[in-house]
Amino acid sequence: YRKLPDYHHPVITQDCLNASIHFLKTLQTYGVDPSRVVISGESVGAWAAAVVMQALLNRPNLPQLRAQVLICPPLQAINFFLPSFQQHQNVPFLTKDIVMLAVCKYLAIDRSWEDAILKGAGIPPDAWEKYKKWLSSENIPKRFRTQGLQPEFPGPFNEAAYLETRHVLDVENSPLLADDKVIAQLPEAFLVSYENDILRDDTLLYKKRLEDQGVPVTWCHVEDGFHGCILLFDKKPFCFPSSLRAINAVVSYINGI
Known part of the structure; x- marks a missing residue:
């Protein structure tokens, strides 16, 4: 693409x-x-x-x-208060700053709206009422949630932010909303999910x-995995055990169907 x-x-x-x-x-x-025929992809x-x-x-x-x-x-691209986003926002190779840069660049949103996106200020209350059954942190198993996380999303509604960022609610941008x-x-x-990944949830x-x-x-949940580790499976000496576990799991699954 x-x-x-x-x-x-x-x-x-x-x-x-x-x-x-x-x-x-x-x-x-x-x-x-x-x-x-199998359709597959990694990250984006x-x-x-x-x-x-x-x-x-x-x-x-x-x-x-x-x-x-x-x-x-x-x-x-709606709820950025999920546990993994708070727990792993500074873990390489995908940090919070990189995520927000990618979201704003791809959706052609000025980065001055980044804070509003992070806080959910552009999500109308009625939209969150409709979608929270799918996007709330309450849907994450308890073992992945830790104490001390920030209050539940979203923040106070800002209509100007909504007008600038409303395409995050399109299914083609957020397929979780289908x-x-x-x-x-x-x-x-x-x-496949990785424990040390901002996108785990x-x-x-x-x-x-x-x-x-x-x-x-x-x-397949890789406990010692991090975002992108599967891409290193054949990059010795940079291959991690998590890289091999992830790629072997994918190959085994595809061979078995």
């Missing part, structure tokens, strides 16, 4: 969707079994994969996808959403 800083919303998801549709229409050219690629999976549900003329493999995906009927149609999922929230709608989920 075409990348930042030259390209912005909605280029990434449009590029990935167009490429996926082309591939699915020409599987014979690539010698691919149409019953065994996992976000794009989640968006593409949901979008393809509206195209019944294409082969049905076998599974989705999402590795440490960012799945919403309707239950959409989530229920998704194929089985393999989800997005995976946990999506896991709950999928399971609540009866979608089979296999979950």
Whole structure:
């Protein structure tokens, strides 16, 4: 897909969707079994994969996808008070500053609104009332929550902030907001999360959403993992045990379906 800083919303998801549709229409050219197509991604690629999976549900003329493999995906740009965002905001390779820079750059939001985004000031009360059942920290298992975290999101509503940032509420930017009927149609999922990852809780929230709608989920949580560690699996001497655990789990899952 075409990348930042030259390209912005909605280029990434449009590029990935167009490429996926082309591939699915020409599987014979690539010698691919149409019953065994898996869509996968890591980090922003996992976000794009989640968006593409949901979008393809509206195209019944294409082969049905076998599974989705999402590795440490960012799945919403709304609640930045989740436990993992507070616990691991300064952990390499993905810090709070990098997350907010990416969100603002991709959505073409001036960085002067960054603090408002972090506090949820642009989220209307009625929208939070609708979405908190999916995005609240209460949906995170207790073992991932620690004492001393900041009060629950969101902060006081600011209409000007809403007008500047309201596209964070679009499903194509925050696939965690998809309707239950959409989530229920998704194929089985393999989800990878890392304990020391600022985005850990997005995976946990999506896991709950999928399971609540009866979608089979296999979950791999790497206790000593950090964001991006899977990319180092073949980069000796920089390969970590967590890198190998993550990549081996993904390969084992795909080979087993």
